[in-house]
Amino acid sequence: MSRRDGTCRFALSSGFLLVSLVGLGARLAFLHLGPNEGVSRRFEKRLNAGRGGIFDCHGRENMLALSLAMKSVCVDPSMVVSNGCVARVACGLGDVLGRPVDQVAVAINKPDRRYARIARFVPAAARERICAMKLPGVFLQDAMARVYPQGPFLCHVLGFVNHEGRGSAGVEQVMDNYLRGCPGLLESRLNARRQEVYVWRGRHIPALEGADVHLTIDQNIQHVVEGALDAAVREHHARGAWAVVQQVRTGAILAMGSRPAYDPNVFRVSSDAQRMNRAIGYVYEPGSTLKAAVIAAALNEGVVTTNAVLHCEHGEWRYGGRILHDFHPYGELTVADGLKKSSNILAAKVALHLPRKALHGYLSAFGLGKRSRIDLPGEQSGILHPVSRWSDISPTRMAIGQGVAVTALQMLGVISAMANDGFLMRPYVIKEVRGKDGSVLVKTIPRSLGRPITFETAATMRALLRRVTEKGGTGRRARIAGYTVAGKTGTAQKPVPGGYSSTNYMASFVGFVPAEEPQIAVIVVVDDPQPVHVGGRVAAPVFSLIAGETMRYLDVYSTTERMASL
Amino acid sequence: MARRNRKRARREGVAFPVPFVGIIVLVVSLGLVYVWLDCQCNALGKAIKTLEIEQQDLQKKAGRAQFRWAQLKSPQNLDAVLARYSMEMHVPQWNQVVKLDRPALSDTRLVRSRSHVRAYAGIERDGRDE
Numbered sequence: 001m002s003r004r005d006g007t008c009r010f011a012l013s014s015g016f017l018l019v020s021l022v023g024l025g026a027r028l029a030f031l032h033l034g035p036n037e038g039v040s041r042r043f044e045k046r047l048n049a050g051r052g053g054i055f056d057c058h059g060r061e062n063m064l065a066l067s068l069a070m071k072s073v074c075v076d077p078s079m080v081v082s083n084g085c086v087a088r089v090a091c092g093l094g095d096v097l098g099r100p101v102d103q104v105a106v107a108i109n110k111p112d113r114r115y116a117r118i119a120r121f122v123p124a125a126a127r128e129r130i131c132a133m134k135l136p137g138v139f140l141q142d143a144m145a146r147v148y149p150q151g152p153f154l155c156h157v158l159g160f161v162n163h164e165g166r167g168s169a170g171v172e173q174v175m176d177n178y179l180r181g182c183p184g185l186l187e188s189r190l191n192a193r194r195q196e197v198y199v200w201r202g203r204h205i206p207a208l209e210g211a212d213v214h215l216t217i218d219q220n221i222q223h224v225v226e227g228a229l230d231a232a233v234r235e236h237h238a239r240g241a242w243a244v245v246q247q248v249r250t251g252a253i254l255a256m257g258s259r260p261a262y263d264p265n266v267f268r269v270s271s272d273a274q275r276m277n278r279a280i281g282y283v284y285e286p287g288s289t290l291k292a293a294v295i296a297a298a299l300n301e302g303v304v305t306t307n308a309v310l311h312c313e314h315g316e317w318r319y320g321g322r323i324l325h326d327f328h329p330y331g332e333l334t335v336a337d338g339l340k341k342s343s344n345i346l347a348a349k350v351a352l353h354l355p356r357k358a359l360h361g362y363l364s365a366f367g368l369g370k371r372s373r374i375d376l377p378g379e380q381s382g383i384l385h386p387v388s389r390w391s392d393i394s395p396t397r398m399a400i401g402q403g404v405a406v407t408a409l410q411m412l413g414v415i416s417a418m419a420n421d422g423f424l425m426r427p428y429v430i431k432e433v434r435g436k437d438g439s440v441l442v443k444t445i446p447r448s449l450g451r452p453i454t455f456e457t458a459a460t461m462r463a464l465l466r467r468v469t470e471k472g473g474t475g476r477r478a479r480i481a482g483y484t485v486a487g488k489t490g491t492a493q494k495p496v497p498g499g500y501s502s503t504n505y506m507a508s509f510v511g512f513v514p515a516e517e518p519q520i521a522v523i524v525v526v527d528d529p530q531p532v533h534v535g536g537r538v539a540a541p542v543f544s545l546i547a548g549e550t551m552r553y554l555d556v557y558s559t560t561e562r563m564a565s566l
Numbered sequence: 567m568a569r570r571n572r573k574r575a576r577r578e579g580v581a582f583p584v585p586f587v588g589i590i591v592l593v594v595s596l597g598l599v600y601v602w603l604d605c606q607c608n609a610l611g612k613a614i615k616t617l618e619i620e621q622q623d624l625q626k627k628a629g630r631a632q633f634r635w636a637q638l639k640s641p642q643n644l645d646a647v648l649a650r651y652s653m654e655m656h657v658p659q660w661n662q663v664v665k666l667d668r669p670a671l672s673d674t675r676l677v678r679s680r681s682h683v684r685a686y687a688g689i690e691r692d693g694r695d696e
Contacts, residue, residue, distance in 0.1 A: 014586075018590070021593060022593075050625075063632055066633060068630060153640065153642065197611065198611030481659060481660065552663075557665075558661075
């Protein structure tokens with residue numbers, strides 16, 4: 001081979017090598033820098049935001065509701081049908097999930113469909129068994145489940161989340177916008193193994209996690225309330241019972257229980273009656289507990305004094321063509337004694353001392369006939385007719401809690417106002433809303449809704465209501481060892497078409513403790529207790545149990561200790 | 567001879583021109599650096615992805631642990647556990663509790679401002695002695 005040929009061949013080889021390198025380089029650059037739709041598969045994924053948690057007043061220590069990442073079992077029916085294994089898949093899933101095979105087969109046997117969800121929120125053990133079976137067309141899908149670790153506990157306040165992930169009752173409904181958060185977006189590409197390649201990730205907008213809601217409810221007080229209500233329903237064969245514990249100075253609700261209850265984890269199997277929060281959604285005639293409001297109004301107007309003596313007609317008084325009875329016959333009684341002994345006739349006569357407009361104005365100022373604006377859904381406004389619709393005897397009947405309907409929360413507001421120097425506070429259960437970074441998004445500040453009575457009248461009423469639980473009063477069973485209790489019993493006949501039932505009653509007790517420096521107010525209502533139906537014997541002991549435990553739990557100084565320290 | 571040698575030298579120079587080799591080396595080096603960087607990015611991407619998955623798993627585990635913990639420390643469960651062991655616990659009555667008043671805030675401030683370097687126990691003793 002000549003030297004010229006060798007040079008030529010070398011030049012050709014170099015040229016070929018150069019062209020190859022340039023070509024490979026260009027291809028490399030094209031693959032890395034150019035559009036690669038044909039090579040990789042784009043995908044867009046919605047990133048679900050975790051729903052925020054709900055906690056009691058102690059913060060993150062006591063969790064009442066949270067979201068858990070779970071899996072749902074889904075099927076691609078067209079794939080299952082085309083593989084001819086409907087029976088095998090139906091048998092396998094039915095066996096593991098404990099569902100009728102024929103139902104599963106019907107759900108799967110739809111060749112024109114690409115998606116069917118067979119079961120939600122499957123436990124880990126069942127998931128593993130399904131994966132091990134390797135059934136064609138069966139896959140697991142991520143899903144967020146809302147769970148309530150304590151089951152029916154506080155169910156009426158917490159509410160529940162429906163299958164679309166929306167809050168449908170209670171705090172879950174009211175604070176849905178905060179709890180739900182905001183979903184994110186991920187745009188990226190998959191490799192040949194159908195795995196996301198991080199470096200090809202396009203847009204990534206992280207999901208904004210839902211905020212946490214902190215309640216004013218105290219888990220331990222709530223436990224006491226629910227236990228006491230369960231015991232009362234059992235003991236008195238009642239249709240239902242409900243109770244609310246409120247902080248007098250702020251209006252914060254420390255506990256709210258209602259019976260019957262339901263488990264929000266399986267809310268679908270509960271009835272409307274079980275789901276109703278009776279403390280705010282059930283209106284009833286308050287009976288004698290309203291006497292306190294009427295007497296407070298009369299004292300505030302100055303039309304009577306506590307020592308004013310009224311004749312109680314020996315238990316039977318005809319007025320406006322209708323007869324009004326007392327439970328026990330009395331002759332002359334002072335206003336103070338009339339309240340202590342819960343005389344209907346005395347209360348009616350006191351009401352007649354007030355101008356009708358004034359009586360209506362006071363009852364309205366105490367919050368009757370309108371919603372208290374508590375931060376829970378389903379609150380009823382109750383019934384307080386305008387004066388124009390009153391009959392001749394209306395004031396006498398309203399004075400004994402008939403012809404007017406209230407919720408337990410409204411009645412609690414009346415007594416709380418007397419305990420709080422006349423200020424009616426807005427009740428609330430949501431203490432604050434915190435973002436995941438700990439920042440406070442919403443904070444509830446105690447707010448006064450008005451001042452129906454003066455400081456002096458409130459102090460007088462506290463003294464009068466305290467006598468109710470003393471010897472000779474109707475609320476003796478509400479007493480608590482070491483503490484002074486003020487309150488009022490109520491035994492209301494339930495209205496029936498054409499009058500009032502003589503067998504069905506609402507027994508209630510509403511009061512506050514300690515009487516000299518009130519900290520908490522509590523109302524207990526028992527629906528249709530049998531055979532004993534008197535508020536002083538049915539509801540007052542429940543009050544005593546709840547308020548006594550709460551006082552000791554909150555470490556409130558007892559009256560004896562207070563006296564000793566003075 | 568001298569003329570022939572010059573031609574050979576020119577031919578050899580054409581066969582391996584320094585700029586050409588330089589360009590080749592540069593291109594190959596750039597390519598290698600690019601590939602190395604790409605590998606590094608991919609490795610980091612995989613690591614981030616793995617950590618993301620791990621984080622998600624841990625979040626799920628934390629959620630389940632929180633759920634379990636909330637169940638365990640719920641008052642109902644505590645009652646059930648106490649009942650299982652035949653134990654009864656009640657909140658003490660008011661007369662079963664001994665309360666000790668805290669020293670007034672103003673006194674504490676005074677003591678701290680006077681000597682914050684001394685031991686707390688010493689401060690307490692001094693305060694009592696006075």
